[in-house]
Structures are given as C-alpha cells and as structure tokens.
Amino acid sequence: MLVLDSARTDTARARRATVRFLRDRCPWADVHDVLLVVSELLGNAVRHTDGDWLLHMTCRRESLVLEVHDSSTGRPVPRDGDPVDGGGFGWASSRS
Numbered sequence: 001m002l003v004l005d006s007a008r009t010d011t012a013r014a015r016r017a018t019v020r021f022l023r024d025r026c027p028w029a030d031v032h033d034v035l036l037v038v039s040e041l042l043g044n045a046v047r048h049t050d051g052d053w054l055l056h057m058t059c060r061r062e063s064l065v066l067e068v069h070d071s072s073t074g075r076p077v078p079r080d081g082d083p084v085d086g087g088g089f090g091w092a093s094s095r096s
Contacts, residue, residue, distance in 0.1 A: 002055070005052075005055070006054075038068075
C-alpha cells in the first residue's frame with residue numbers, strides 16, 4: 001500500500017513514489033499509464049481545490065486501486081473541453 005498526502009510531500013515526489021511502488025509491488029502494471037492518471041488526478045486536486053490531497057494506492061495480484069481525495073466540498077461542474085488552455089475533456093467524455 002502507498003499512502004501520501006500534500007502535507008508531507010509534493011506532486012513530483014508523489015509521482016516518483018508511484019513509479020517505485022509500481023515497480024516493486026505491481027510489475028505487471030503499465031507504469032506510464034498509471035503515472036499519467038496519478039499526474040492528472042493530483043494536478044486537478046491542486047488546480048481546483050486549496051491544494052490539499054491524499055493519494056492511496058493498493059496493489060493486489062491483478063488489480064490496482066488508485067484513489068485521490070482532495071479538500072473540495074463541492075461537486076464537479078461539467079464544462080466543454082478546451083483545446084487551447086486544456087481541461088474539461090475527461091468530464092465531458094464521462095457524461096456521454
């Protein structure tokens with residue numbers, strides 16, 4: 001299990017810890033794909049809240065559970081994807 005939070009580390013260190021965790025505990029997982037998800041989720045937590053986040057990752061035989069909790073009390077607001085400034089694509093694709 002890997003548990004990290006913004007009070008003790010930053011997003012860059014969390015990404016490095018994710019890579020080490022995957023190589024040590026989940027050698028079957030695609031490191032690049034998981035790292036992309038971690039980067040996106042932590043980036044959203046920093047961008048859309050006051051920056052506090054908790055990363056919790058558990059690896060079992062053939063499953064990887066990745067959770068990111070942030071300090072927001074509001075619900076996500078859908079918006080159209082913005083190809084210039086970025087953002088909005090994941091939410092829009094999940095609404096269809």
